[in-house]
Amino acid sequence: MDGVNGQLQTKYQKVVSEYSKIRAQASVLKKAVIDEQARSSELKDQLKEKDVSLRRAEQELDSLIFRNQQLTKRVTVLQDELDKMQNKLKKGKSKSSSENKDQPPPPPNHVYVEEFQKKIVENAQLQSIISDKDNELDELSDRIKHLEYKLDLSEKSRIELDSKYQEKIDKLERDKNEILKKLNDRQKHDETVSWSSIEGKWGYDSELKTNLVNHRQTDHSPFSSPSVSRRSSKSASDIRFQKTPEYQDESNNEFEYSKIYELEKELSQYKIDYHILKHKYDELQQKNSFVTHQSDSNTLEPVEISNMIGSLKAPFALPDEVEAREAKIKDFYLREIDKLITEKQIYHAKNLAISATNQVMSVHLDTSEEKRKKCETALLEALSNWSSSQEDKEVQEGSYSTQLSTMTEHLANMNEKLIQQTEEIQQLKYELSNKNGKKGKQK
Incomplete structure (x- = not known):
């Protein structure tokens, strides 16, 4: 990778x-x-x-x-x-030759x-x-x-x-389109891999928590199964990723705007997931505090933990491990959100610069072509x-x-x-x- x-x-x-x-x-x-x-x-x-x-x-x-x-x-x-x-x-001369003899000659003209x-x-x-x-x-x-x-x-x-x-x-336009396509495919692949790894971790955590709750014989709230909500959010996000249209055959500006729109939708979805997980985390914290309070009053009983790897017998459940896992999940989502925000800003700035330069070049070409035609007609x-x-x-x-x-x-x-x-x-x-x-x- x-x-x-x-x-x-x-x-x-x-x-x-x-x-x-x-x-x-x-x-x-x-x-x-x-x-x-x-x-x-x-x-x-x-x-x-x-x-x-x-x-x-x-x-x-x-x-x-x-x-x-x-x-x-x-x-x-x-x-x-x-x-x-x-x-x-x-x-x-013919008529008056004698008369002209007596007269003086005319002056020269x-x-x-x-x-x-x-x-x-x-x-x-x-x-x-x-x-x-x-x-x-x-x-x-x-x-x-x-x-x-x-x-x-x-x-x-x-x-x-x-x-x-x-x-x-x-x-250069063809190279840019190919690189954008590769980046899109790579992002989809990374998202599917991260979702699969997180799903395994969440499945293990959900089984551990359900066993703990059943052993303590307490009523679970509507937010006690985080794996279900996470799977539902994952399925919704997968559907959302599958429904993302590919505009490789359209113009570059439409593709860039659609990419920015999808990144914003993805960011909003991550924020919603973050708030849901935070709410679940608060519920689990309250529940764990209640369970620890009951465990202090009662005698500790051994707990059997079973998951995909196998079963494990523990003398009692550790709430600190649950808190650490939840903190890791929260940190992971926060990092993903920050990464998406930075990527969105970078791509947005680059796309704006490219579109502006393309527009300027097209305008200059149009004006030069018009002036050339005018010069030809004048000539x-x-x-x-x-x-x-x-x-x-x-x-x-x-x-x-x-x-x-x-x-x-x-x-x-x-x-x-x-x-x-x-x-x-x-x-x-x-x-x-x-x-x-x-x-x-x-x-």
Whole structure:
């Protein structure tokens, strides 16, 4: 029995040590989950910032497109004006060549040249801004890919840790259930053995007392047969032990609560038995004092004691032996009650600690799972927004590039026309100056 109890104690200590390790690892896992949550929140903030920057870039692109449209309209207006001026110049050459000789030449049109130079500079600035925005978008896409890779790695590590610790927790739960079952069986076995030994002792004592009472020819009271009451209490307790349900297949919390409830019932039953035995003991004390008083007055007669071992002839009964036996029985019950109380308190404290830690772990797992799902949904939304913004950016870039190409071609044509017009104006100036010089010489 001591060897089995020692093995159970060592197994229980191993389970306690494993449980402490699991608690330490659970704290580490909790810290890792908190770090991952902080990282995911940082990633969310970064994604929000990138979305804001993308929106700003889109707004700038829209404003640039609007300005380009205005520029195209302005250029078309200027082109029309230039065409009208060229037509007027051609008509003026054919109709009034003589009148134009006397008039001074018109001043060169420098306003259009300056305006075209400004537009060329603005287009160059717009092209540089577009290239900068493209570079920023490329950097943002690379950053998003890197963050997605980090999220995948953290998710994989979390899943591996969850599976690893879940296996350990399941193993410890199985070991705990087995040890509790063994302890329960061992307690039942010890109780049956103790009841059988006490029954033999009580049978011997009851036979001795009944023989003593019959020899003294005294009336026995309703509490004079302690063996019957003890057997009845034993049978009741045996029935109570047989009726104890086994909750090995149920959850651990229900099993622990049922165990505590059974221990409390057992304690109350032992208290009731103790009070009954105490009452019987007081009755026997009174009876023994009465018998000793009668024996002092009468002559002592020999007493024959018979039990399972055999018969014994004693010159007279010894009340001190009876008192010693009753004191031993009382001490035995008191020790059993104290033992049960201490065991009940120990198991109650352990069960409360285990249930509290299990509840905390389950709550932490549920919260981390919910946060992980929220992070996944937020990441999917951010990715969808990024893909849509990327598509819009590509469309806008295509339209903007086509507009820029048309604008550059148009500006090149306008520059060529301006150069031709300046050359024609200079030629006309030169011709006018020559004509004026010839007229002066003729005069």
